[in-house]
Amino acid sequence: MNTQNRTNPPPDALSKVYSPKQVEKAWYQQWLSKRYFSASFKSKKKPYTVVIPPPNITGILHMGHALNNTLQDILVRHKRMQGFETLWVPGTDHAGIATQNVVEKSLKEEGLSRQALGREEFLKRVWKWREKYGHTIIRQLHRIGCSCDWERTRFTMDEGLSKAVREVFVRLYEKGLIYRGKYIINWCPRCQTALSDEEVQHKEITGHLYYLKYAIEGTDQHVTIATTRPETMLGDTAVGYHPGDERYRHLEGKTALLPLLNRRLTIIQDDLIDPKFGTGALKITPAHDPVDFNLAEKHGLEYVNILNPDGTLNENAGPYKGLDRFEARKKIVSELEDRRILLEMKEHVHAVGHCYRCQTVIEPYLSPQWFVRMKSLAKPAIAAVKEGKTTFTPKRWTKVYLDWMNHIKDWCISRQIWWGHRIPVWTCESCRSKGTPPKTPKDSKIYTEPGMVVSRETPKKCPVCGNAELVQDPDVLDTWFSSWLWPFSTLGWPEKSEELKFFYPTSCLVTGYEIIFFWVARMMIAGHEFMGKEPFKEVYIHGIVRDQTGAKMSKSLGNAVDPIHIIDEYGADALRYGIISITAEGQDVYASKEKFEVGRNFANKVWNASRFVIMNLDKKIIHSCLKSNQAPKITLLGPFDRWILSRLNQTIFNVTDSLEKLRFNEAISTLYDFFWHHFCDWYVELAKPGIRSEGTQWTLCEVLDKTLKLLHPFMPFITEEVWQKIPHRGESIMTSAWPKLDKKRIDTKIEAEAELVISEIQAIRNVRSAWQINPKERVTVAVKTARDREMKILKNYSTYIVQMAKVSSLQIGKNVKRPKESAVANIGRVETYVVLSGLIDTQMERQRIECALLDVEKMIRGLQGRLRNEDFVKKAPKEIVEREQRKAEELENRKKRLLENLKVLTY
RNA sequence: GGGCAAUUAGCUCAGUCGGUUAGAGCGUUCGCUUCACAUGCGAAAGGUCAGUGGUUCGAGCCCACUAUUGCCCACCA
Numbered sequence: 006m007n008t009q010n011r012t013n014p015p016p017d018a019l020s021k022v023y024s025p026k027q028v029e030k031a032w033y034q035q036w037l038s039k040r041y042f043s044a045s046f047k048s049k050k051k052p053y054t055v056v057i058p059p060p061n062i063t064g065i066l067h068m069g070h071a072l073n074n075t076l077q078d079i080l081v082r083h084k085r086m087q088g089f090e091t092l093w094v095p096g097t098d099h100a101g102i103a104t105q106n107v108v109e110k111s112l113k114e115e116g117l118s119r120q121a122l123g124r125e126e127f128l129k130r131v132w133k134w135r136e137k138y139g140h141t142i143i144r145q146l147h148r149i150g151c152s153c154d155w156e157r158t159r160f161t162m163d164e165g166l167s168k169a170v171r172e173v174f175v176r177l178y179e180k181g182l183i184y185r186g187k188y189i190i191n192w193c194p195r196c197q198t199a200l201s202d203e204e205v206q207h208k209e210i211t212g213h214l215y216y217l218k219y220a221i222e223g224t225d226q227h228v229t230i231a232t233t234r235p236e237t238m239l240g241d242t243a244v245g246y247h248p249g250d251e252r253y254r255h256l257e258g259k260t261a262l263l264p265l266l267n268r269r270l271t272i273i274q275d276d277l278i279d280p281k282f283g284t285g286a287l288k289i290t291p292a293h294d295p296v297d298f299n300l301a302e303k304h305g306l307e308y309v310n311i312l313n314p315d316g317t318l319n320e321n322a323g324p325y326k327g328l329d330r331f332e333a334r335k336k337i338v339s340e341l342e343d344r345r346i347l348l349e350m351k352e353h354v355h356a357v358g359h360c361y362r363c364q365t366v367i368e369p370y371l372s373p374q375w376f377v378r379m380k381s382l383a384k385p386a387i388a389a390v391k392e393g394k395t396t397f398t399p400k401r402w403t404k405v406y407l408d409w410m411n412h413i414k415d416w417c418i419s420r421q422i423w424w425g426h427r428i429p430v431w432t433c434e435s436c437r438s439k440g441t442p443p444k445t446p447k448d449s450k451i452y453t454e455p456g457m458v459v460s461r462e463t464p465k466k467c468p469v470c471g472n473a474e475l476v477q478d479p480d481v482l483d484t485w486f487s488s489w490l491w492p493f494s495t496l497g498w499p500e501k502s503e504e505l506k507f508f509y510p511t512s513c514l515v516t517g518y519e520i521i522f523f524w525v526a527r528m529m530i531a532g533h534e535f536m537g538k539e540p541f542k543e544v545y546i547h548g549i550v551r552d553q554t555g556a557k558m559s560k561s562l563g564n565a566v567d568p569i570h571i572i573d574e575y576g577a578d579a580l581r582y583g584i585i586s587i588t589a590e591g592q593d594v595y596a597s598k599e600k601f602e603v604g605r606n607f608a609n610k611v612w613n614a615s616r617f618v619i620m621n622l623d624k625k626i627i628h629s630c631l632k633s634n635q636a637p638k639i640t641l642l643g644p645f646d647r648w649i650l651s652r653l654n655q656t657i658f659n660v661t662d663s664l665e666k667l668r669f670n671e672a673i674s675t676l677y678d679f680f681w682h683h684f685c686d687w688y689v690e691l692a693k694p695g696i697r698s699e700g701t702q703w704t705l706c707e708v709l710d711k712t713l714k715l716l717h718p719f720m721p722f723i724t725e726e727v728w729q730k731i732p733h734r735g736e737s738i739m740t741s742a743w744p745k746l747d748k749k750r751i752d753t754k755i756e757a758e759a760e761l762v763i764s765e766i767q768a769i770r771n772v773r774s775a776w777q778i779n780p781k782e783r784v785t786v787a788v789k790t791a792r793d794r795e796m797k798i799l800k801n802y803s804t805y806i807v808q809m810a811k812v813s814s815l816q817i818g819k820n821v822k823r824p825k826e827s828a829v830a831n832i833g834r835v836e837t838y839v840v841l842s843g844l845i846d847t848q849m850e851r852q853r854i855e856c857a858l859l860d861v862e863k864m865i866r867g868l869q870g871r872l873r874n875e876d877f878v879k880k881a882p883k884e885i886v887e888r889e890q891r892k893a894e895e896l897e898n899r900k901k902r903l904l905e906n907l908k909v910l911t912y
Numbered sequence: 913g914g915g916c917a918a919u920u921a922g923c924u925c926a927g928u929c930g931g932u933u934a935g936a937g938c939g940u941u942c943g944c945u946u947c948a949c950a951u952g953c954g955a956a957a958g959g960u961c962a963g964u965g966g967u968u969c970g971a972g973c974c975c976a977c978u979a980u981u982g983c984c985c986a987c988c989a
Contacts, residue, residue, distance in 0.1 A: 019948090022949085078967035207984095231988095232989060237989095278989085279989085283989080284987070289989095290989090294986045296988090297987090297989080353988090401916065404915085404916085405915085405916075409985085445984050519984095536984090565960090586925095586936095586937085587919090587926095589925075591917095591969045593983085595924070597924080603937060606952090608950085608951090609952090610949065612948090613949035613951090613952085614949075616949080617948030618948085619948095669926085670926075671926085671928085678936085685949090686953090771955065774954065774956075775942095776955085778943095779943090780943070780944055780953090781946080864933060876969040876970090877969040877970070878969080879969070880968090880970090881970070885931055885932095885969095886969095888931085888932070889932085892932070
């Protein structure tokens, strides 16, 4: 497609129904080939930057992505039209565990395993898999219409980004902010890796609390402890109670005996132990519980690990070795029961940690891992938000962010998987065995272990002894250890690139609340640590997309409305419209097909209204308008031309304002209302008889042009397609200028007049409808009004009333008498009689009037109540009181007239 | 245990600074193949704004408590 060749087609070439399919692909290609999405640091414009939350390479587009990326595209298209140098950086995340799981699954189908393939071969497979499927989601984003700068597409495992990861690791290590140590971490026995605290999802589970009897050595006494995980008793090395707990005072200095294994257990006191829970006595399992681990460190207890990495029991479990942890639980419970050691079993609801990738129950597990010290790093990220350098929308997330930051814990960053950034640490075996201290960077605060080499690049030999056989740490880094650098690593960091200088910090980050801790908070930390500046000025947090039943949409649940299906069926604009229209600020949204039907209908309305305008354009008039680039003289504009232009400018203001405030649904509903209910329902209908007049021709073009521009960020395809068919300047609507409010066009006087006339037309239509008058039939109408102003207006606009209400003769005056056999309608102080010769049914008309009377009386009662209240009259603002008084007068007037009309009917 | 959100028409939801007769879409009812659009046009019905108490001249909106639902966080085993 070529814009130059696309002159206005003859009207009959426009079909009655908008078909998005033919349009979307062509325009997207056109935009790409014109490089409209590309941004350059050489620009003289102000920058506006957005980085995409990189979807996982395993991802297939779902409604959540559709929402997230539509929002970003709206921002970016809006800012681009406003004249910013706009950059939207796209890319994907390697998603360590998720991707490894997916590839392992496909290997399993081939009867293979990663262990059988070996590390190198397995990684080749993953890269192959990524080549094949890793771009699916990117292609799908094209279909939504996303205007990302695709030439800058990044991947978290790209060479540049990998370099950034290593740089960050080494820098933090040298500052003493990365350390290795043996601690209790969250272990997923299925993925067989450590997880960070954030990667554990807690779920309320109804389990049991088991009461077990532990004998006291050398006595016939015992102590009863309560546990939810009886199998961990095999790893017990102590029993404890609160130092103030009198019940157990007699146990001080004694030793308990572990049932089944007869291990001797120290008895300790610690105020960490809650005397109110269970029996107040606690079994202590240092290797399998974080609290117990702390107790063990404090009291110098032994650590007994009873688990293998896969969740089966190891040799420390004696006779239970080899059993899966849940099998073991069953067996142990039944044996304890047999031996009368299990005294009681109570139902117990508690939170159980699950792996966020595979939902397997997590085990607290003692193992050596790498950690980032977060406390000091968090400080500038906290300050930036407190000082308002970065703001959250909706505001409530500020607190969530700050709470997490203020209680931040060290981040476990090593993962025992293969797919990911390898930890840049090597070991020189000979130095290690000899205990030779390593070369320490000059102002380093760190203690380094013998033989440990931390390096940005793969070292060829040991920097201490020259040994060439160095062994790299087998583990990889948490996926989020690359994601947290995204706002600057994608712009070239650690190089001092021009891009960074121009585009950093980014403007707005758009994401869902489920990754505030994983991603947003950590990006804030990294941005301050490595760039010395906040990574984004605004964070917009949107809701999660759910299905009609409220479940989070997911493929596995089979409840997903597939955005691609919606695009195929209704078009991308309908998808975008639907998803935006239901997104109130930050609320979760419930997606169903009907929502997108509304979008399709709206697109079709835009299409048909435009088609009507195009069919009725007088090329000569338009040509001269375009040529002069001037609006016609005000005298050439009819009252409704001026009315719709006033409404248009009000809409320009409201839509721009809503977008600035990130109120997307407000912006689109303003546009929907303006276009459909003001422009189509009233203006176009009113304009039909005089459509060839210069003023109307110009107004039609002006309103359509500006409205399409306002709509473009929301519905990019149809607006471009239609805009190209109306007289326009410029190549593409997406590079055209955002409409500016023209205050001179806002005319409150004409709006008030138009509203009166519209109400009058509606009143007549109401009567017609109530009396079932054939729509084709014209009616005789008489209007009585006491006020000059209203009479003048109605007389001035009488042709419109005649036209829109199908009136045959219209009489307007102060002393108009009610015609015989007529029905009455009241608006304000205006009384309208519609002649119903032969149709009038006194009974029915009386009922109508009585109904209206009831309404009026109810309102009068409310108003009188207020006006009789002295406090109201005294304390309320003057305008409000006056308004209420006017209203009351008017209602009294209306009541009087209704009563008169009722009287007439009784004859 | 702590926190956040939601509760408005039959359904799904808006409602900004406390101030007209509380809005929209869908659905419903009535009438229309009116020459842009039946994916449409015109008209209408439909509400104790979860409950209780308070602040205020005035509350869907502010405050307190309660109820129901959902989510997040937390080392009560």
